[in-house]
Amino acid sequence: MESQDLKKAGLKATLPRIKILQIMEESEHRHMSAEDVYKALLDSNEQVGLATVYRVLTQFEAAGLVIRHHFDSGHSVFELDRGSHHDHMVCLKTGRVIEFKDDEIERIQREIAARHGYIIEDHSLVLYVKPRED
Amino acid sequence: MESQDLKKAGLKATLPRIKILQIMEESEHRHMSAEDVYKALLDSNEQVGLATVYRVLTQFEAAGLVIRHHFDSGHSVFELDRGSHHDHMVCLKTGRVIEFKDDEIERIQREIAARHGYIIEDHSLVLYVKPRED
DNA sequence: ATGCCTGCAAAGCTTTTGCAGATGC
């Protein structure tokens, strides 16, 4: 039940929030822009303002429910935080987003940061790729 | 001589372009936003419009003279392309940007892309870090 | 009941664009 997740996150279980959470859970695209979410709401005949979508997504981010990515395009993309960290590969031809994770890379990253006297708080790794058979 | 670089890149050697190239070469910060460049121009008593800065930086990017990064902040930062690829570490406390490169990480990245049937066109790796002695 | 939410419209920021005049070659 979404209302539980919301309350657990310290957010009142309002209709827009519940709907947005549902949209993101049910969407076939795990990465959605605010506009994408807004359009999906309209498609479901939900009356929610775009400003509210932005506000809710920002609150979700603060609450750790979603992760905000920037990729390379000047606008934000949101993804439900299912708890398992991973990196992304974006196909330049189709726009498809593939998730992956590699412990070896993560290990080396920590090592490099440490070598400079730092601790990693977060990181962003995006591979921009194209199909091999081009 | 900057005008040579510009002509080689197929761009007319105009004053704004030359000045912007100089600014970026001489700045102690290798990563500058359009606004940063614009302010630096004003500080040097150069009369160049902000729109021109954006236009020139975009042309430079297309010409391969600079690289545009997005990091995580909703605005672009530009860096002179000195030919040697590297990744970035951004200190969350001071904003300092450190460059690094690791062949092992690069190798694994290519391997992962290949495993999914892709070839890497480009990639972006940014570590958001904080000093160890916090 | 009351304090947190929402919708709308307006404003904010970064970046782009149209146009007339200026400049490089």
Added chain:
DNA sequence: GCATCTGCAAAAGCTTTGCAGGCAT
């Protein structure tokens, strides 16, 4: 001289915010 470039101001995205009314608890 002519095409390209620049400055200005206006516009265009994306995102945030102020305010008056609405909703969850």
